[in-house]
Amino acid sequence: MNTVETALGPVATSELGATLMHEHIVTRSPGVQENSPHLWDRGAILAIAERKMTDLFARGIRAIVDLTTVDLGPDIGLIAEVARRSRVHVIVATGVWWMPQRYFSAHGVDAVADLFIRDISQGIGGSGVKAAIIKCATDTAGVTPVIENILRASALAQKATGVPISTHTWAAGRSGLAQQAIFGQEGVDLRRVIIGHSGDSDDLGYLRELMDRGSTIGMDRFGLEHFLPTAKRVEVIARLCAEGYAGKMVLSHDANCWSDMLTEDAKRRTRPRWHYNHISDDILPALRKAGVKEDQIDQMLVGNPRAIFEARNG
Numbered sequence: 001m002n003t004v005e006t007a008l009g010p011v012a013t014s015e016l017g018a019t020l021m022h023e024h025i026v027t028r029s030p031g032v033q034e035n036s037p038h039l040w041d042r043g044a045i046l047a048i049a050e051r052k053m054t055d056l057f058a059r060g061i062r063a064i065v066d067l068t069t070v071d072l073g074p075d076i077g078l079i080a081e082v083a084r085r086s087r088v089h090v091i092v093a094t095g096v097w098w099m100p101q102r103y104f105s106a107h108g109v110d111a112v113a114d115l116f117i118r119d120i121s122q123g124i125g126g127s128g129v130k131a132a133i134i135k136c137a138t139d140t141a142g143v144t145p146v147i148e149n150i151l152r153a154s155a156l157a158q159k160a161t162g163v164p165i166s167t168h169t170w171a172a173g174r175s176g177l178a179q180q181a182i183f184g185q186e187g188v189d190l191r192r193v194i195i196g197h198s199g200d201s202d203d204l205g206y207l208r209e210l211m212d213r214g215s216t217i218g219m220d221r222f223g224l225e226h227f228l229p230t231a232k233r234v235e236v237i238a239r240l241c242a243e244g245y246a247g248k249m250v251l252s253h254d255a256n257c258w259s260d261m262l263t264e265d266a267k268r269r270t271r272p273r274w275h276y277n278h279i280s281d282d283i284l285p286a287l288r289k290a291g292v293k294e295d296q297i298d299q300m301l302v303g304n305p306r307a308i309f310e311a312r313n314g
């Protein structure tokens with residue numbers, strides 16, 4: 001039986017069902033809440049998360065991938081508690097986002113890869129929760145020395161463990177191509193890579209190139225209109241589905257239950273559609289209207305995530 005590690009232990013990949021491939025439960029500034037605990041109402045955050053996960057389950061979503069890395073202040077105990085209170089599976093990541101602490105430039109590729117491998121093979125901290133995916137990131141600054149260190153460490157950890165890589169990119173800078181180049185140099189099979197935030201781009205040539213090299217692209221920021229308006233995001237997916245690329249795209253919001261950057265009120269005011277239910281409530285109907293077939297939606301939401309977690313290094 002094929003299984004994937006989740007916050008509550010291994011789950012059959014056949015049980016994953018509709019899966020949102022890039023979300024967060026909580027994102028925060030590392031160190032701030034730990035040292036100013038009056039900013040951290042764990043009970044209230046758990047209650048919000050429980051409600052949002054219940055809403056997701058009611059819409060047929062059965063799993064989310066929480067891509068919260070060490071520089072986004074994860075709390076693995078809280079993630080496991082949310083998973084215990086929820087019927088939605090939570091898959092957890094190791095890795096680093098684009099705000100790496102100085103540890104990641106002061107230590108070489110092998111030391112950083114060892115951290116990732118430990119999270120995947122033994123579990124995160126003392127929690128026993130094993131990461132099932134590696135996150136790394138390139139933003140507007142491009143491949144700086146510390147980012148290169150992390151990208152190469154991610155590649156080594158991918159090859160050592162067989163779990164997939166999922167990235168953050170600055171799509172306007174076409175930074176997925178630089179990521180693929182580094183992974184390729186390190187001998188990673190690019191089919192084991194998801195180039196994230198590709199949905200922020202309507203540069204079809206760029207998106208086709210990423211997929212033609214084997215990777216899946218993350219159409220994963222629905223509701224973040226300032227990167228690309230919803231209508232454009234839908235149009236791009238419909239076009240690529242019509243061209244036969246449904247097997248190379250996954251869907252998500254990059255939303256969260258709670259963040260120390262934006263209150264729930266501020267989210268509603270400034271990004272009203274940026275929440276876990278936007279795809280189920282608004283985007284799937286819009287995709288159908290744009291000509292995307294039911295089996296293509298199924299492939300992007302169910303089939304591709306399952307295949308990504310079932311695949312092994314060849």
Ligand SMILES: [Zn+2]
Nearest residue numbers: 022023067254
């Ligand atoms: Zn994210």
